Amino acid sequence: MSKNIELYEESKRYAPGGVHTSIRNVNPMKVFTKGEGAYIYDAEGKKYIDYQAAFGPIILGHSHPYVNRKVIEAIERTDLYGVGCTDLEVELSRKICQHVPSAEQVLFCNSGSEATYHAIRLTRAITGRAKLIKFQGCYHGWHDYVARNMLSAWDMIGKRDPGSAGMMDEAIDNTLICTYNDLDDVERTFKENPGQIASLIVEPIPHNIGCIMPQPGFLEGLRELCTKYGALLIFDEVITGFRHSIGGFQKVAGVTPDLTTMGKAMANGYPIAAVAGKREYMQRFNTYPGGDVWFAGTYNGHAVGTAASIATLELMENEPVHEHIFRLGEKMRSGIRTIHERLGIKAYVAGFGSVWTTYFMETEPKHYAELQQNDAELYVAYRRKLIDKGIFKMPMNIKRNHISYSHTDADIENTLDIIESVLKELIVK
Ligand code: PMP
Numbered sequence: 001m002s003k004n005i006e007l008y009e010e011s012k013r014y015a016p017g018g019v020h021t022s023i024r025n026v027n028p029m030k031v032f033t034k035g036e037g038a039y040i041y042d043a044e045g046k047k048y049i050d051y052q053a054a055f056g057p058i059i060l061g062h063s064h065p066y067v068n069r070k071v072i073e074a075i076e077r078t079d080l081y082g083v084g085c086t087d088l089e090v091e092l093s094r095k096i097c098q099h100v101p102s103a104e105q106v107l108f109c110n111s112g113s114e115a116t117y118h119a120i121r122l123t124r125a126i127t128g129r130a131k132l133i134k135f136q137g138c139y140h141g142w143h144d145y146v147a148r149n150m151l152s153a154w155d156m157i158g159k160r161d162p163g164s165a166g167m168m169d170e171a172i173d174n175t176l177i178c179t180y181n182d183l184d185d186v187e188r189t190f191k192e193n194p195g196q197i198a199s200l201i202v203e204p205i206p207h208n209i210g211c212i213m214p215q216p217g218f219l220e221g222l223r224e225l226c227t228k229y230g231a232l233l234i235f236d237e238v239i240t241g242f243r244h245s246i247g248g249f250q251k252v253a254g255v256t257p258d259l260t261t262m263g264k265a266m267a268n269g270y271p272i273a274a275v276a277g278k279r280e281y282m283q284r285f286n287t288y289p290g291g292d293v294w295f296a297g298t299y300n301g302h303a304v305g306t307a308a309s310i311a312t313l314e315l316m317e318n319e320p321v322h323e324h325i326f327r328l329g330e331k332m333r334s335g336i337r338t339i340h341e342r343l344g345i346k347a348y349v350a351g352f353g354s355v356w357t358t359y360f361m362e363t364e365p366k367h368y369a370e371l372q373q374n375d376a377e378l379y380v381a382y383r384r385k386l387i388d389k390g391i392f393k394m395p396m397n398i399k400r401n402h403i404s405y406s407h408t409d410a411d412i413e414n415t416l417d418i419i420e421s422v423l424k425e426l427i428v429k
Pocket of ligand 1 (some may be wrong): 273
């Protein structure tokens with residue numbers, strides 16, 4: 001039995017399904033034992049160029065020496081106190097408020113799900129309203145407010161589609177679903193629920209369904225509609241934040257939300273997340289004297305996450321991190337397009353900055369329902385074959401790829417060669 005399978009079989013004895021978060025349980029199953037820069041290694045020592053990037057956090061590279069050193073230095077001196085605040089929290093919050101346009105103040109938590117939960121509950125307290133708008137296909141975490149109409153089966157689009165058994169009916173029904181890139185749909189929803197919508201949450205680029213770009217005016221339109229109907233705009237920048245610029249995609253788009261949630265690339269894979277926004281809103285949290293919105297967490301602001309995040313942001317400030325990953329992203333996208341042309345493959349290569357997705361469909365998708373045109377079988381077969389040849393990405397339909405600061409031109413060229421050979425096997429035959 002292979003070492004991967006042996007360990008996985010043992011893992012299944014102790015953990016349901018052998019994995020510790022949903023959708024990690026994919027075929028072919030790998031047990032990873034090492035990550036270094038752009039590469040990851042499975043239990044048999046097989047090396048992969050990694051583009052999965054742990055769903056996005058790995059922006060500098062795995063086990064990044066500078067980040068690790070800063071974390072070790074920090075935890076040799078300090079950890080967690082339960083009261084007061086730490087010097088690391090002060091430094092990190094100063095940096096975030098300096099870089100992220102919507103962040104007048106910030107609070108730390110441990111996961112993107114916590115951040116979106118806190119942000120949404122805050123908007124309910126501020127507005128005295130219950131309802132939330134989210135978009136079909138967007139993912140904002142596992143909790144009841146948002147676990148609805150994520151990767152819905154095609155026949156469930158437009159229907160009530162809770163993502164989990166055990167959810168509260170009231171939570172499900174207070175989450176209204178709109179179509180991304182469709183401002184008319186959003187305005188209709190506001191009109192049909194007068195004075196009832198507390199907030200609208202959006203991934204400014206819905207990376208949970210690959211890379212669907214906001215059409216010109218869409219994010220600006222959301223900003224206007226939220227203001228017009230008295231709702232708060234939340235940008236969920238858990239993926240886009242720090243990856244698309246140190247100030248998030250809001251800085252690129254020039255649209256400032258009321259609240260922002262962040263995580264993932266914020267600390268290059270160490271666990272920390274944040275909610276940020278206007279001071280007057282953030283002071284409703286009960287970390288502020290008199291604040292009435294509960295905000296708590298034993299591990300909030302732990303030295304490991306805060307030190308890792310400071311180190312990650314320092315590198316972004318001092319080195320051409322974004323220049324590098326954007327250049328390699330463009331090299332990858334244009335390289336894949338050239339291969340498609342050469343082989344006569346009709347596919348759409350989507351992406352922004354360091355992120356890309358090849359959809360096996362001819363036109364640019366504008367929202368989730370249009371992804372029905374993507375050839376899902378081919379998409380997954382393509383990814384499985386790439387994994388076999390040492391290119392790691394999630395072998396699931398409609399998933400994005402990420403480039404890190406550790407990837408080199410040679411990695412991209414090597415990947416393009418392998419992509420071409422896999423496409424030849426799959427399509428040209
Ligand atoms: N928001 C977005 C946009 C995400 O992509 C994710 C995770 N994929 C989350 C929130 C939830 O973050 P976490 O898994 O850290 O709870």
